[in-house]
Amino acid sequence: MPYQAPIKDMLFVMNELANLQAVSELPGCEDATPETAEAVLEESAKFVAGEIAPLNHEGDKEPSYWTKDGVITTKGFKEAFRQFADAGWQGLQHPTEYGGQGLPKLVGTPCVEMLHGANLAFALCPLLSDGAIEALLTAGSDEQKATYLEPLVTGKWxxxxxxxxxxxxxxxxxxxxxxxxxxxxxxxxxxxxxxxxxxxxxxxxxxxxxxxxxxxxxxxxxxxxxxxxxxxxxxxxxxxxxxxxxxxxxxxxxxxxxxxxxxxxxxxxxxxxxxxxxxxxxNRGLEYMFIMMNAARFGVGMQGIGLSEHAYQHALAYAKDRVQSRDLTGSPSGVAIINHPDVRRLLMNMRSQTEAARALAYVGAALYDAAHHSADAEVRAENQAVYEYLVPVIKGWSTELSQDVTRDGVQIHGGMGFIEETGAAQHYRDSKILTIYEGTTAIQANDLIGRKTVRDAGKVAKGLIAQVRATEAELAKLEGADFAAIRKHLSQGAADLEAVVDYVVANIKADIKGVFSGSVPYLKLAGIVLGGWQMARAAVISQQKLDAGDGDASFYKAKIATTRFFADHFLTQSSGIRTSVIEGSAGVLALDIEQF
Amino acid sequence: MPYQAPIKDMLFVMNELANLQAVSELPGCEDATPETAEAVLEESAKFVAGEIAPLNHEGDKEPSYWTKDGVITTKGFKEAFRQFADAGWQGLQHPTEYGGQGLPKLVGTPCVEMLHGANLAFALCPLLSDGAIEALLTAGSDEQKATYLEPLVTGKWxxxxxxxxxxxxxxxxxxxxxxxxxxxxxxxxxxxxxxxxxxxxxxxxxxxxxxxxxxxxxxxxxxxxxxxxxxxxxxxxxxxxxxxxxxxxxxxxxxxxxxxxxxxxxxxxxxxxxxxxxxxxxNRGLEYMFIMMNAARFGVGMQGIGLSEHAYQHALAYAKDRVQSRDLTGSPSGVAIINHPDVRRLLMNMRSQTEAARALAYVGAALYDAAHHSADAEVRAENQAVYEYLVPVIKGWSTELSQDVTRDGVQIHGGMGFIEETGAAQHYRDSKILTIYEGTTAIQANDLIGRKTVRDAGKVAKGLIAQVRATEAELAKLEGADFAAIRKHLSQGAADLEAVVDYVVANIKADIKGVFSGSVPYLKLAGIVLGGWQMARAAVISQQKLDAGDGDASFYKAKIATTRFFADHFLTQSSGIRTSVIEGSAGVLALDIEQF
Incomplete structure (x- = not known):
């Protein structure tokens, strides 16, 4: 199934939620105007659709293989990588002095998402190079930089x-x-x-x-x-x-x-x-490794989102094409399965989670840019702290949900989904590594608790929750059942997240194992609430655009409906997760090892 | 990883929850005493561990293959099937007049679970034969029965x-x-x-x-x-x-x-x-096919449970063996990863869901036996109605959760889980068919709504909920935080399930697509609440055994702790699902097809 980058949603998120305009006003980011960004995304979309996506299923059927003279990659990969490097995509976010394009992370991120969406296995190689480049930029000697950076940034090595x-x-x-x-x-x-x-x-x-x-x-x-x-x-x-x-x-x-x-x-x-x-x-290797690792963790989060988008497109095309069974409300003959309510529900599961995770990740990318480019040291520090809080959430939540999304994608295909030639199963298989490498979800969740919540006594988390509350106030100004439902569930979600943050901070010393037994549910809750918050912001903005008669009404209406779905089907999980975290450690830890 | 049938839990569920004693008092089931059942299970466990389980990973590595002269199965399958047939396992639940053992479904079901747990791909063949036997017993002519039944029942064909x-x-x-x-x-x-x-x-x-x-x-x-x-x-x-x-x-x-x-x-x-x-x-083929299909649907539910058990055992062995990182509370060196709270949480996820699904399925098997063997026609009809309500739940819920369980199993293995030789990935791959064949989960859920809930205006469902409430009353008599938590969450679960049943019955005519858009969440809710109910019954009985100083205290304590975990981590999902079903159809159905 050919992958097409979801440029419209990407640009909406960049411009309306992540404030690309503000990023382009940061020192050193002046080239990244919305117009330039759009042109970059379009070029990237064209490139990955034409050159990279067609190799995705090929690579699954004919994997790279070992020989005593070295590994031979899947046919076509070598040439594709050469094109990728020659066109400058490896250097998109890296300094111009080493041959890069020097664009902000907010512009690089959608391109990274596309590359992963098109072909996860291919895109891993540039992802690792990005990490190596970051580490050398930070800690390399002048000689090391002179020797290694340009070849890495230009994709020569x-x-x-x-x-x-x-x-x-x-x-x-x-x-x-x-x-x-x-x-x-x-x-x-x-x-x-x-x-x-x-x-x-x-x-x-x-x-x-x-x-x-x-x-x-x-x-x-x-x-x-x-x-x-x-x-x-x-x-x-x-x-x-x-x-x-x-x-x-x-x-x-x-x-x-x-x-x-x-x-x-x-x-x-x-x-x-x-x-x-x-x-x-x-003896400072761990510190440098974390520079690589943090870049890579954000990148793996983008893998989850890109893969989810691909699985969604794949399932959607099948659901529109496959005719089977009559419509529930009656039809003279079979209808495309997208008309069946549960297929619709599965598609909305896939779509709404992917959009929510994308929105949160791009907002994270904009925080990174402000943390690196703002002229004001205090602004830099504030943005860095929020970015660091979000990295384990973006990595952990976006990859966990990619396993739900790719599973739904196979399910929509029915029996055909279980047949490898269909390609849906590849997404399901590919997704399983994402919650493991660059730190398992538990390791992300430990980071979220230890370094990101306990260390500042929940300050950054509370700051985010305060922003969620501000969005609730915006929602309250809007009429209709959709906004009432979104507000109700977002409000409850914020209360649940706050309760969990308070619980974590208050109990970490007295009951460390109890608190950590709820670490992954806490991470999931943070993802749902903060992703839901970004969707709510998107819905508010969409309504404003509709009221102003501005732009693509169908897109904005779909965004509001998708947010409504996310609220009703994901934000509604928040209270259960809160209870599991706060009251659920006894059952996790009760058994002696011998009782297992 | 060698599979060992969980005989202790199986016997506990058969005797204490499904009342094997009562089944053995049904006309025609007199041979199925608890002592006989235990002997059958032990023999079956020995057989599958010795002959069938060792072929499981082999079959994944060396699949059956096509030739122009017919399909050649994985090496060893032919001999194993011969042993399976010669030992009489195919005929366990089938009539003695055709060479079977004539045992009730409650005794056959654990043996079926073991066979699937040991080797899903192998066990599918007997599962399909069972369906064919059922159809011929019901609808075959005397000549057809004479020709085909004995060879099928004895595993000759x-x-x-x-x-x-x-x-x-x-x-x-x-x-x-x-x-x-x-x-x-x-x-x-x-x-x-x-x-x-x-x-x-x-x-x-x-x-x-x-x-x-x-x-x-x-x-x-x-x-x-x-x-x-x-x-x-x-x-x-x-x-x-x-x-x-x-x-x-x-x-x-x-x-x-x-x-x-x-x-x-x-x-x-x-x-x-x-x-x-x-x-x-x-022109009555559909009806006969449903006889096969219903037998097969229950069987596929057992596949989900058997596979979950296998994945759990596999992950548990790894978690006990793999030493990595110090204990959170401090340790001089690395500890087995089962000591890490999130690994423990994942294991409890796997264990508690598997036990809950098993309990519900075996109780279903006992209903089937009463429906077929009771001397009282009214009792037969009542039991048949409840059994038929449970079949889509057992099939749909047990298989959906097997995908969660096998995913957790890979996750516990970390990077090793992604390597095929470890075997954990096979469970994850194998599980994906279970929610598709013999009717997708959506088809089970449609059945649950249409034939099983709407047709009798929720009567059977309400009868089950009344039984849940009786268990709540039992829980109220017991002291301690575990029983208080179990009761609280079970009580809420019952209320949520009842609200959903009422919603389905009340709205099916006016809003058929809206109701069906919540069909799978309704099925999942029914699974969680009814599975949680069986776990709660198990916890009550375990406490009674402990109070009486009767039997294996460690087992009963573990059962109570596992029930507590299930309550805190699964029953707590009920209110969110209720809201998704009752308030969440707007978002499912809002988009025009063109907006996707």
Whole structure:
């Protein structure tokens, strides 16, 4: 099923909810006018629909594969990546001095969503490069920047993140890979890394591995981890490629989904040691890794949204096309299944969650831009704090809901959905990694509780809730059953979220396990309420546009109806989740391990 | 991961919740004493663990495949099926006069659950034979019974259900397959059937296809469908096999899951006509098909429960084994991940839903037995009505939750869950068919609304709710926070279910599309409330056992804690669902098709 970027909704969210105009007035963002943004989105949409989306199902049928000379990617990927790089898409959000376009995150984000929507497995490679670029921009030496940034930003090379080891999944304290200083400023790296996305491939001449390892005298735990650059091929002073480094892909995984994306086991130092250079300071690797990780977490959230959109389009096309059974109100013969109420409900599930998650993520992107570009340090800090609160929600909630959405997509297809050639099943399989990599949903939820809620005693969360209340006041001014329902459920949602935030802050010390047993439900509640809030804002603005006779009335009416659906079917879950979090830890923790 | 039947919970549910003693006092069920049942379950558990479960992942890796001479099943399936048949498992619930064991459904059901839990793809074949046996017992002629029943009941042959055609998925009104009378009592069948489970295989010498087709002068729509027996090989008067019939498997599907189970496209009559005989009367095929279908729907519900149990055991073993990250309350080194609160929450999600669904299904099986064996016609009718109300709930709810449970199972495995060799992903893939075949969840929900709620104006539903209220009264007699929480949430659940039943009955005429747009949420609500009710009954009984110092205290305490969890985390969803059903149809139906 061909994917088409939902440009209309993207532009609506950028302009009306995320205030692109304000972003384009930030220092350094002046080029990102709404007109430019629209042109960029249209170009990106054309590119992904033409070049990237057609490879999505191909990559599932003919995955990338391992050979002793390296991984061969799915036919067509190499050429597509070359086009992607040559057109400048890798550098969209990166500095112009390294060959990027220097556009704000708010403009880059829809393009990223499109790329993921078109082809998750392909888009992972640029996502990882983005993380490597961010880390080097922040912590790289001048020489490292000079050597690696332009090739990464222009897509000449790609980047990887090497965290996981066989004995240490999410637990970086357990990292064992060694880095031995050679006295010449370089280190020899020894160890095994697993689950390395695009850890090897044939799309570019070189790969820049960023690797967590321990120096000989490093303290135990996460405070003794350093970050190293370990290129696949050494780089000569003139930028040309030198000797093959001792970093080899020994196998790739046979996975449930994203099959075109090679997931490598990388062996460092089996033949004398892989040569690496230290990034930033020794023992601060975790901090730098989090720079990559946070960029990647937002990106994985966009994967969830892009994939949900694709699954929705796929199911929608089928629902309009497939004729089966008469209409409930009577019809002379069978009707397209979109006329059947439960198919309609499933489609609205898919649509409303995708739109809500998109709205929240783009608003997050605008916060990031203000945090990075505002002239006022206080404004920067405020926006950064809110952005950081939202990152685990955007990552965790958007990816969890993508599993609901892709499941609904298969369901709409009926028996055909279970047949692989239909393609709906691929979305369902692909989605399952999104709640796992770059930190499972539980890890996002731990972050939401620990660093994002408890540390400031709920201040940022309460600030967001106050903004939700302001939207409630706007809703109160509007007439009709839709706005009354939206307001009622949003109001209850805000009260429920506030109660949960208060509970978390008040009980974390006395009952840490009890509080953390509600971490994922809290994250889900935050997603529903804050996503619902953005939908409510969208509905208010849509009504204002309708009242003013301004623009596409059908679009605005659909937005209001979709918000109404989201309120009735998702915001209504808030009180149950609140009870589960606040009263539900006893049942979670009651059993002894032997009783399981 | 080896599957072990959860015999302890099965026996508890059979004896304490479904009242096996009472079933064993029904006429014709005298052999099914609790002691016999326990022995049967233990034998069955041993058989499936030893012979069937080991083939589960094998079948996923090496699916059955098509050849021009017929489908070859996964290595080991043929021998396993022979053992299954020879040991008499196919005939467990079927009449002794045809070689069966004649045991009640309440005893057969746990054995069926085990078989599905061990190997869904394998167990599908017996499930379809069960349906064919039921149809022939009800509607077959004496000659047909004499010819086909014993081979089916003893597993010498297997049966299939041939409903679906390419142009007609769930819509049987659109069936086009033709049956032309030959004047000798036989018919020639012409047409194409798709999605035929075990439509061809090499496990038995013959296959008995039950095929829906139209005779030349049949009325249009579902009232013109007749049911035919079309054997793969004709059967001679002495029971030996005759000529190959003109019914051929032309391909099998490449599927998301249950890969060992061949899903066939069957071509009838391409070489002159497949010979068939009419089952029962002309144009009553739909009615007979529903006999098969209802047996199969209950069976598919058991698939959801068996698969959930397997996924739970799989994830539990991993959670106990996998050491990662320190304990939240502090520990010198990493701990098994079962100690982390969110892993615990996911395990309790899996466990509590599986136990609740099992309890409801077994209670349903006991209703079936009373409906079939009670000496009192009124008792039979009452039990039949309640059983029929529960069938769409058992099928729809147990299979939908199996998709949540298998998803949680992958999540607990983290990155390893996404790697196919781990096996957790297979459960996730396998589960997706369960909400589709034998009627999608929407079709179950339509049945729940139309035939099971509206037709009797909610009488059966209200009768069940009255029983829930009686359990609430029992809960009120017990002390402590667990029972208070269970009672509070069950009480609210009953009120919510009642409100929804009232809404459905009151609005079906005036707003049929609005009511049906809440059909699946209504089904889910019924599952949660009725499953929660059974758990509450289990908790009450467990407390009584504890008070009496009777039996395994650890088991009973775990049952109470699991019920508490189910109440806090699932029954708490009831009010939100009620609002979605009663107030949420506007958003479902608001968009014009062009607005999508």
């Amino acid at each position: 790609t980047g990887t993140m090497n965290l996981t080891e066989p004995q240490a999944g999410s637990d970086l304290a357990a990292v064992r890979t060694r880095a031995e200083p050679q006295g010449d400023g370089t280190y020899k790296i020894f160890g095994t890394k697993i689950f390395i996305t695009y850890g090897d491939h044939d799309m570019t001449d070189n790969i820049v591995h960023l690797v967590l390892a321990r120096t000989p005298d490093a303290p135990a735990g996460v405070k003794g981890i350093s970050l190293f650059i370990v290129p696949k091929f050494m780089v000569n002073a003139d930028g040309s490629l030198g000797a093959r480094n001792d970093a080899h892909c020994v196998s790739i995984e046979h996975k449930l989904g994203i099959k075109a994306s090679p997931t490598a086991v990388l062996q460092f130092g089996d033949n004398g040691g892989a040569i690496g250079t230290l990034v930033g300071e020794e | 297997t049966g299939t259900m041939n409903l679906t055609e390419p142009q007609a998925g769930s819509d049987l009104a659109a069936v086009r397959t033709r049956a032309e009378p030959q004047g000798d009592g036989t018919y020639k069948i012409f047409g194409t059937k798709i999605f035929i489970t075990y439509g061809d295989h090499d496990m038995t010498d013959n296959i008995v296809h039950l095929v829906l087709a139209r005779t030349p002068d049949a009325p249009a729509g579902v009232k013109g469908i007749s049911l035919f027996i079309v054997p793969k090989f004709m059967v001679n008067a002495d029971g030996s096999l005759g000529a190959r019939n003109d019914a051929h498997c032309v391909s099998i599907e490449h599927k998301l899951g249950i890969k060992a189970s061949p899903t066939a496209v069957l071509q009838f009559g391409d070489n002159g006509g497949a010979i068939g005989t009419l089952v029962g009367e002309e």
